[in-house]
Amino acid sequence: MDKIKGIAHKYGNNINTDIITPGKYMELSIEEMAKHAMEGVDPEFYSKVKEGDILVAENNFGSGSSRETAPQALKQAGIAIIIAKSYARIFYRNAINIGLAALELKEAEEILDRDELEVDMQAGTIFNLTQGKTYRFTPLPDRLLTMLEAGGLVAQLEQS
Amino acid sequence: MAMTLAEKILAAKAGKECVIPGEIVMVPVDCAMMTDILGPRIFAEQIEKLGKPIKNPAGAVVIADHYTPAATEHQSEIVKFSREWCLKHGVSFIELEGPCHQLLAEKGYSYPGSILVGTDSHSCTAGAFGCFATGIGSTEMLGVLVNGEIWFKVPESIRIEWKGSLAKGVYAKDIILQTIGEIGHAGATYCSMEFFGDTIESLSMDERMCIANMAVEAGAKVGLIAADQKTVDYLKYHDISQAENAPLYCADPDACYARRLVFDASDLVPVAACPHEVDNVKPVQDIAGLKVDQVYIGSCTGGRLNDLRIAAKMLQGKQVSKKIRLLVSPSSQRVWREALEEGLLKALSDAGSVVLAPTCGACLGLHSGTIGKGEVCVSTTNRNFIGRMGSKHGDVYLVSAATAAATALEGCITDPRAFL
CATH class of the missing domain: 3.30.499.10 (Aconitase, domain 3)
Structure with missing residues (x-):
């Protein structure tokens, strides 16, 4: 995968899936649902995210409901990568399955809102261009990187 | 080798002598449950494109419970879509009968020693029956439908023991809330929460389900309670054939738990x-x-x-x-x-x-x-x-x-x- 460069949108702990995609919008298409993503904590989310931006959060990102619409809506809104200190397990697996990279970074709290980041998925490095810092993370195994590159599990199955 | 409840179920289903935390095992899925909100409507198109049949339609069930009774035309259409998809694929469909986890118990989908996955995070409810049950996403479910199996990383286990009698006015809901308050909402992430003790043994299946149901609120993969005579009696009462020969696994006394917690029920308010x-x-x-x-x-x-x-x-x-x-x-x-x-x-x-x-x-x-x-x-x-x-x-x-x-x-x- 190529390096990904984008602006960080920073959130705190315990951003659950009811915040990412509230239940009341679940009837909508992903395109429409994405317009309400993160509404509970940040009503401006959809309007400020640009294609290729990066969502940064702290602990327990994606807890709660198993709704896969949560990573789908973030991806639809333009988020290219999620960086968090830790994830809830169903969300983490859902994100990779639908082709949205989710990275674990213990220094995630050092990243500030609007920092410009450059992520090298293969090397396992994140360069914070705004702060001039470099962070290291354990790269995903090749098998998952290939799945992400294909666009997720289904896209990969279609190719094979 | 000594094993926890989660390890015993996974080892048996994977056909192994024993399993250890961190090991990845492939297990057959006994029940694949989907809801209306996160079921066929999400993956139907993709499964169609793949052109692969559903491996075990008899082990799959769609329960329309979120959008029933439908409040809008759109909700009604989602339920209709789910119903028609089930008819086409030979999958059981239930609607208007209530929340899926209760129905899985009443209709015999949650039984001891089995593997259950559902597109709802509270699928861990079936853990009250000694069933390895967990929530998965819709794409993951597509894989289960096509392959009939799923891989799991064997979780580390947390042993939660409740001892003594509950005071008047204190119930199973207070037990699980107090446990989550102690462990924290991410304190059991990826783990198997296993509940033991005379307090838990004294609870009815209704109450045990309330406890297992909320294991996911501490981040757990599963919330397990060892099946016993009460479990068997519940299955018999509901005319469920698995009541016969249900494996009543117990955790080994020297099993390796990542963490052990002991609570005194008589202190609980x-x-x-x-x-x-x-x-x-x-x-x-x-x-x-x-x-x-x-x-x-x-x-x-x-x-x-x-x-x-x-x-x-x-x-x-x-x-x-x-x-x-x-x-x-x-x-x-x-x-x-x-x-x-x-x-x-x-x-x-x-x-x-x-x-x-x-x-x-x-x-x-x-x-x-x-x-x-x-x-x-x-x-x-x-x-x-x-x-x-x-x-x-x-x-x-x-x-x-x-x-x-x-x-x-x-x-x-x-x-x-x-x-x-």
Whole structure:
């Protein structure tokens, strides 16, 4: 995968899936649902995210409901990568399955809102261009990187 | 080698002598459960494109519970789509009978030693039957439908022991809320939470399901309770064939647990999970007097016959406060009928509550009890996240059916022990 460069949108702990995609919008298409993503904590989310931006959060990102619409809506809104200190397990697996990279970074709290980041998925490095810092993370195994590159599990199955 | 409950089930299903935490095992799926909201409508197109058949249609079931009774045309269309998809693929379809986890128990999909996955995070409820049960995403489900199996990383296990007798007015809901308050909402992430002790053994299956149901609120993969004679009796009562020869696994005394917690049940008081996190647990008496707009008794966590009996007994011959509305949604059509036959619905209705259809509706703010801006809801459900039951400017307090009933009588948060 190529390096990904984008602006960080920073959130705190315990951003659950009811915040990412509230239940009341679940009837909508992903395109429409994405317009309400993160509404509970940040009503401006959809309007400020640009294609290729990066969502940064702290602990327990994606807890709660198993709704896969949560990573789908973030991806639809333009988020290219999620960086968090830790994830809830169903969300983490859902994100990779639908082709949205989710990275674990213990220094995630050092990243500030609007920092410009450059992520090298293969090397396992994140360069914070705004702060001039470099962070290291354990790269995903090749098998998952290939799945992400294909666009997720289904896209990969279609190719094979 | 000594094993925990989770390890025993996974080892048996993977056909291995033993398994250890961190090891990845491939296991056949006995039950693949999908809901209306996160089921066929999400992956139908993709499965069609793949052109592969469903490996084990007999082990799959779609339960329309979130959008039933449908509140809008669109919800109705989603249910219709799910129904037609099931017909086409030879998959069982259930609608309008109530929240999926209760139905899985009543209809024999949750049984000891089996593997159950569902597109709903509270699928861990079936752990009350000694079933390795967990929530998965819709794409993951597509893989399960096509392959008939799933891989799991063997989880580390946390041993949670509850000893002694519960005081009057304290129930299974208080046990699980107190446990989550102690462990934290991410404290059991990826783990198997395993509940032991004479307190747990003394609980009915209704109460055990309430406990296993909320394991995911501490981040757990599964919440397990060893199957015993009560489990077998429940299955027999519901005419479930798996009652015969059900493996009653016990954890080995020297099994390796990542963490061990011991609680004394006699110290426990009625508790509430306060906004907006499930681990924000406080004694009810500390928040007593707080003004409430709606009380909700229902869901896959707190609408079982046991809950309705507790509430009906407290409300019998009394009137709920005029300041609040009390909504009751039995957790299945079967529970609804049993409550009717026992006279519970009459007692609840006479006291001024409104008895609704069995549904997931209000719990996640879809319909049938959505709260408005600035409103406070005291609920027997499982999540109090921002906006969970409706407005993001509303507050949800999670409690037992007894605390909910006492609150309904007084119109403000009330410790139920005063009414017993």
